[in-house]
Amino acid sequence: MLDLRSQEWLEPFLLSVGALIVALLLFGAFMMLQGIPPLELYSALYIGSFGTRISIENSLTLAAPILLAALCTLIAARVGLLVMGGEGAIVLGGLGAVLVGVALPLSSPLLGSLLCLLAGALFGGLWIAMAGGLKRVRGVNETISTLLLNYIAIAILNHLISGPIRDFSQTLKAQSWSIPSYFMMPNIPGWSVHWGILIGILVCVLLHVLLRHTTFGFSMDVVGGNNRAAQMAGLPITSIVVISCFLGGAAAGLAGAIEVVAVHGAASESLVVGFGYTGILVAFLARQKPLAVIFFALLMGGIAASGGLLQRRFDVPYAATAVLQGMIFLCVLASSALSGRILPERKSK
Amino acid sequence: MTEAGELGWWGVLFAIFAGAIRVSTPYLLVSLGETITEKSGRTNLGLEGTLVLGAMCAFATSVITGSPWLGVLAAGVAGASLGLLHALICNLPRVNDIAVGIALFLLGVGLAFYFGKPFIEPRATMLTGISLGFWSDHPAIRSGLEVNPLFFLGLLLAIFLQWSLINTKWGLYLRMAGESEDAARAVGRSVQSVRTYATVFGGFISGLGGASLSLFYPGNWNEGLSSGQGLMAIALVIFARWNPVRCFYASLLFGGASAIGPALQSVGINQGYYLINAAPYVFTLGLLIYSSSASYRLAGAPSELSLSR
Amino acid sequence: MTVLPPPTIELRNISKQFGTVRALDAVSARFQSGRVHALLGENGAGKSTLVKCLLGYYRADAGETIVDGRRVAISHPAEAHALGLGMVYQHFTLVPQMTVAENFVLGRGKIPLVVKWKDEQDQLRSFMAGMPFRLDPQRKVSTLAAGEKQKLEILKQLYLGRRFLVLDEPTSVLTPAEADEVLGEMRNLANASKLTVVLITHKFREVEQFAQDVTVLRGGKLAGSVDQKDASKETLATMMFGGGTAEKSRVAKPAAVADGVPYLKIHELIADGDRGTPVLNGVSIDVRPGEIVGVAGVSGNGQKELVEVLAGQRATTSGSILVDRQAFSGTRSEIKRAGVALISEEPLANSAVRTLSVMENLALRQFDEKPLSLAKFFLNRSRLAPFARDLIQRYKVRASSPFVRLDTLSGGNVQRVVLARELSRDVKLLIVQNPCFGLDASAATNIRQQIVDARDRGAAVLLVSEDLDEILEISDRILVLSEGTVSFETSRANAEVYEIGRHMAGAHAA
DSSP: OOOHHHHHHHHHHHHHHHHHHHHHHHHHHHHHTTTOOHHHHHHHHHIIIIISHHHHHHHHHHHHHHHHHHHHHHHHHHTTOOOOOHHHHHHHHHHHHHHHHHHOOOOOHHHHHHHHHHHHHHHHHHHHHHHHHHHHHHOOOHHHHHHHHHHHHHHHHHHHHHTTTBOTTOOSSOBBOOOOGGGSOOBOTTSSOBTHHHHHHHHHHHHHHHHHHBHHHHHHHHHHHOHHHHHHTTOOHHHHHHHHHHHHHHHHHHHHHHIIIIIISSOBGGGOSSHHHHHHHHHHHHTTOHHHHHHHHHHHHHHHHHHHHHHHHHOOOTTHHHHHHHHHHHHHHHHGGGTTSSSOOOOOO | OOTTGGGHHHHHHHHHHHHHHHHHHHHHHHHHHHHHHHHTTOOOTTHHHHHHHHHHHHHHHHHHHSOHHHHHHHHHHHHHHHHHHHHHHHTSTTOOHHHHHHHHHHHHHHHHHHHHGGGSSSOOOOOOOEEOOTTOOOHHHHHHTEEOHHHHHHHHHHHHHHHHHHHBHHHHHHHHHHHOHHHHHHTTOOHHHHHHHHHHHHHHHHHHHHHHHHHTSSOOOOTTSOSSHHHHHHHHHHHTTTOHHHHHHHHHHHHHHHHHHHHHHHTTOOTTHHHHHTHHHHHHHHHHHHHOOSSSOOTTOOTTOSTTO | OOOSOOOOEEEEEEEEEETTEEEEEEEEEEEOTTOEEEEEOOTTSSHHHHHHHHTTSSOOSEEEEEETTEEEOOOSHHHHHHTTEEEEOSSOOOOTTSBHHHHHHHHSSOOOSBOOHHHHHHHHHHHHHTSSSOOOTTSBGGGSOHHHHHHHHHHHHHHTTOOEEEEESGGGGSOHHHHHHHHHHHHHHHHTTSOEEEEEEOOHHHHHHHOSEEEEEETTEEEEEEEGGGOOHHHHHHHHHOSSOOGGGOOOOOOSOOOSSOSEEEEEEEEEOTTSSEEEEEEEEEEOTTOEEEEEOOTTSSHHHHHHHHTTOSOOSEEEEEETTEEOOOOHHHHHHHTEEEEOSSHHHHTOOTTSBHHHHHTTTTTTSTTTEETTTEEOHHHHHHHHHHHHHHTTOOOSOTTSBGGGSOHHHHHHHHHHHHHSSOOSEEEEESTTTTOOHHHHHHHHHHHHHHHHTTOEEEEEOSOHHHHHHHOSEEEEEETTEEEEEEETTTOOHHHHHHHHHGGGOO
């Protein structure tokens, strides 16, 4: 018999991996219908994600924002909210980083990058905290409000980069002013991968400690598990919910800031490429466990990285990876039907 | 979008009015679909995906067959299929219907972009409008009052659904499933099958909204065709308090809000174009804040609905 | 219309096993046509299982059913309905947001595709004209009082042509007067040979007043079957509880006179219900240290909302709550300062977290205090298990380990976890709501004893219960909550059941 404490994470992990495998099989069948041999498909998926050094570097680079965006949904889920606002928080975080980066009269590269990242986290955090506050104060459904906030964030971005903060020297596409080049984050020595993924992993570990080993994390689980019990225990639910939403939004905002500080140097439509939605998927795969997010974010980063290779090799639209993600999502949700049935749970009579 | 130019500020008002009728159709159809689904006690948040997939299927079918009405049917079938998928997964134990909706949103959009790639270029046969502007000589008014046939379909459907909810067997079963699972079980009705039918039917109606986008207004197919209309329609259901006829009025209101941007643009106001286009989202959020309450259940909300807590 | 007498049903040697539990062991009973038959027993004695086997909700493992001399096999409720057998449930099966007429139509097997409401309503009115009780077909069920809902349930069965009715604890939510009216009418219908009635109950009073035959079950076995006229209370009690007399006889001693300053002072409290309309309309209650104040009332008159306000689960419109002479709004620091404990009904819904472990649920009140916490910020997880093991042992919780999820425990054990958590601290104010719902007699006795013990240690206790017997058994003062106000108050010594019942009925009095 397994230790009960290991069951707590082992079963959810097995369920998610199982769901992933089923989704990959379904995707294979889907592509086979269009004449693409499954084995070649899987080998392309592998080569495009983790098969070569370059693809590993691509996967890690893409995994960083996905991982942080996943935490947006995950942290809110711990207090019982279904937040879908990662995409919008990424955009706001990116804008925050640009605004601070452009305005700061600083010459220290390290301090400059750090302040840009903090500004991104602050912007993203406040953005999602707003949804948490609306939920508590007015009972506004957080899933719908955060999805709407995504569209509003994108509109704000488009408005700003089409005029107020537009860099008119860039004629190819609309983008904002650039942050000073010495604020740009370097790569990890020896790799063409920026520090984002390591920052992300560090955030996951810190979050694990917060959730597991602090009274605040305990309160979050009570609020998420049963609001009424939390009320009875006299916990300050509104603060707990708003702070949790802030933390989640801050993680996604950090993702947007990293994209600006480590990749683009400016804010543009490139911030709106679906990291937020892939993050939601990762949060569900990880079933609210921050450490599991690391693993699944790397996998999803890999799938995102292999999209280009699929497109080139089989001449399929880029949206193929979106189809695969949708399938994975459905399989993961369906697999919750099996929770509590994979590993024998010791029942006490 | 020049119709208002010659009419001056009256033209802006007229453009908003005409725009409201034109833009409201997808809102109307999606919100009717969602009302039926939610009345059964389930929420399908994936209707944005349904809308986009429906638009793509309608357009592609019209391109291939040359018949826009076959396209409309195809859109409905695509929506019904996504609805069926939603229902089947939600029938499993311990599955969260809202999360499944989000997954279907992503899958629907993914499938639409995947299969829709070859159809971005070609032109499709459009639905013919019904002319209500015959009394006017003014070309702007005439073209503004070319009304989408699906708009009338939606209006009739709203009235019919309202009547059916009270006066037919299926309406009674639907409301019972949404109001009390225990009561349904006691009379030997399967709540799951009622909800499955309701989600499939709701998906079908919502899919028609997609056809309205790609085959009437704006009348093309591209990846930016819908940006959140499906989602706003779901918020609209809350505002309309799960009442089909109120969905109709609310859709007109939303359509009007969405038409403000294009109408202002038509008289040459381009400042803050993106911000004005964000008006519907802000408006939706505002209505949501207005219609919700932290201390009691939403008025008219089916009791079994997880969306309303 | 009816020429044939209502059915006579005989059950022979019915057995039913659930997993390892033998719920019914070769039970036989005979329900004679046109008589009221009481099925008596404690919670868990097998009463509900027996009738559910009869009505096709369960399939018996062994035994036979004979209806009017013919052997029948009923494997689905629809088959029972076809034979004219019906059941009125303990928990209502009505759709609250629909009208009386809609509920009638929904209960029917066949509904026409388009319902002609005018015809339906005419038909209903003429049906009700011949019935002992009447209801307006156009009223929404949610606006009916509990007694009216019960009548609607019964009318629905009669409307559907059922001539053999099982009533499952029908009076648990009714005032004594409503109960007498409903059961009296059932008896009249039986006397007129229109109906055979099986009354599931654990109340002797109902058996004595309304039943003609009595079958007693104990622990899934037949304990006896007698004519009511030949059965004294004592013989019935012996059959129901076995050898010794009922444990109920051990009644709490009244408190030494409690006086002095109220520890809990609720003043003119007004609060809205779930639908946004006022449900508490100016409630004032004082509770002094060392007394149990029982709040009686029919469910739906504001009891749930009163407890929710005290638990910090519902906002108030106006009024004040003072605990220990200081304003109380249910924050964590106030709860700790004033020593407030709360035992609510349905703990999994109201006061515990099913997805967390037993250990975490036990720590809910103290996780931010030493020794479970370091500097109020860090949680010392290694201390949780020993802390929980101690409580599990002291309160005899049956859990295989402190790490199992709370919802793997049985209902009684979940309630024990809550008791352990709430009563193991220094309690100065104890709020209790229907603490014994769904528990068997010995578990209930144990919980009531613990409440009395808390009072004897000096706690002020507010007991909100729908079980009038429970209130009469342990309260020192009794209040009646009706339509959101306190309509009556009496001391235990002067308590008179009918007087209390009359006030419980409030404006709905017959």
